Amino acid sequence: MGGGTREEDDSRPSKARRVDITPDPPCQTKHAHRAEGPAGVERSRDSAPVAPSSIMGATRAAPRYLLRVQYDGTNFHGFQRQANARTVQGCVEDALDAFAGGGGGGGGGGGGDGADTMRSSIVTHGSSRTDAGVHALDNTMHVDLPPRVSRREPTRALPPHEPHVVASALNHFLKKRGAPDVAVTRCIRVDPNAFHARFSATGRTYHYRMHVSPTPPSLFERGRVWHVCSGAGDRDAAGGGADGCHENAGHDGRWGLDVDAMRVAAAHLVGTHDFSTFRASGCQASSPVRTLWDVRVDAAPSWPPFPASPATDSTKPDDFSKVEVTEKPDEARRRSRGKDRARAPRGRADLGAATTGFDPATSRPLTSGGVVVTAVGPSFLYHQVRLMVATLRAVGAGEIDPASVPALLAARTPRAVPAMAPAHGLYLGRVHYDGTREWSSLGAVPVEEGAD
Structure with a gap:
């Protein structure tokens, strides 16, 4: 089985959380694999595969490759292979089997009929087991x-x-077998006796994206960013759908988050701490102590990555003053009676660009648009990043004092912090290998249970 971390953590239950999706199409197919492939990377008709090497230490004759992969986690039941669910690891193994295996098919990629989906003759080993719905800009496996x-x-x-032949072939077979939402971005041949995708990794970077606005994110961003539609009370994780949220305004009717306060709170998380407060139930790590090298909060455009205004000076702004149908003042009051909600200013399109306002209570700037939380460290606990993000959002909304974060750490219970942020805003940004962590197939360096 492939070792690694789950979601933003290194220790997790062995079975990934299920999501209610219907993968279309599955990456597994029932017909026999054909020998065809993209130009220059066909499975050679003059070559035949032999029995795969052992799981941990490859024989000298078996070449080892490090694969860097990207994926949209929306329609996956997580990274780690499962017998009856569509997973990233299963789809990659299915493509590997089509390219260089025995052609029996089924790496647990498409789900279906039980054990038949686990018959891939080629086994991969991942560095980080992301959870269902979590995306990856750069995950790794060998x-x-x-x-x-x-x-x-x-x-x-x-x-x-x-x-380069391996990478090109895998991308071909991933698309051919129904997994265009996974891509191999780089392939490196490595020493099988001195490198392991998980145990040689020295760090990981995670990003969490928030769209802070009273209006929903772009259609192209749904399922890829947390819609924080008000300062307080946002609960994608607790209800309202993948991108829904409550329509109440923040404190004092304000919109936006206090990014400066979030940065003060984030600074308390940097360093080595007992992160039991930010550790979900089911975490299998033997110790809750983790080290964070950096926790950063940035304001950034969430969408779109295009100029906010037309490039030509001759283009006039939209004017609907002669055609817009509006309610009479008394009708508008009746419709809004009993509803405590704020609306976006009429005539202003919210394009997601980061903007600032001011909290009338503190005169501190408030940020709306895109907010990104970045966490960097050697390893993370189960759901650690998502619990930290939910807490930082509450700080930005004025619900939690940033100075109280040390007390939250000391509480050592997740009941002390808000419900964790939803999975779809989380991205595994990078798995780091700086060469300082040695591993040997002949005598693997002991690794603490639950660590990377």
Whole structure:
């Protein structure tokens, strides 16, 4: 089985959380794999795979490759392979099997009929097991491909595939077998006796994206950003759908988050602490102590990545003053009676660009639009980042004093902090390998349970 971390953590229950989706199409297919492939990366008709190498230490004849992968986690039941669910690892193994395996198919990618989905002849090992709905800009995994031998001369060994051939072939078979939401961005051949995708990793960077606005995010951003539609009371995780939220305004009718206060709170999380408060139930780590190198809060455009105004000076702004139908004042009052909600100013389009206002109580600037929380460290607990983000949002909304974060850490219970932020705003940004963490297939360096 593939080792690694779950979501933003290193320790998790062995079974990933399920989401109610219907993958279309599944990356697993029932027909036999054909030998065809993209130009230059066809499975050679003059070569035949042999039995795969052992799980941890590859034989000298089995080349090991590090794969850097990106994926949209919306329609996946997490990273780790499962017998009856569509997973990232399963889809990649399915593509590997089509390219270099025995062609039996099924890496747990598409789900379906039980054990038949776990028959891939090629096994991968991931560095980080992201949860259902979590995305990745850069996750990693390694694979030991079967040694190649000539079909015509079975005793003659063929050279290993070049890394660019492996990457191109995998992207071809991922698309062909119904997984266009996964892509191999880079492939590197590594020493099988000195590198492991999980145990050689020295750090991880996570990003969490929020869209702070009374209006919903763009259609193209739904499922990829947390819609924080007011200063207080936002609960995508507790109800309202994937992108829904309550329509109440923040404190004093304000919109936006106090990013400066969030930064003060984030500074208390940097360093080595007992993070039991930010550790979800089901965490299997033997110790709640973790080290964070950096926790950063930035204001950034959430959408769109285009100029906010037309480039030509001759273009006039929209004017609907002669055609817009509006309610009479008394009708508007009747409709809003008993409803405590704030509306976006009429005539102003919220494009998601980061903007600032001021809290009338403190005169501190408030940010609306895009807010991104970045956390960097060697390893994380189960749901640690999502619990921290929910707490930082509450700080930005004025619900929690930033100076109280040390007391929250000391409480050592997740009941002391708000419900965790939803999965779809979280991105695994990077898995780091700086060469300082040694691993050997002959005598693996002991690794604490639950650590990366």
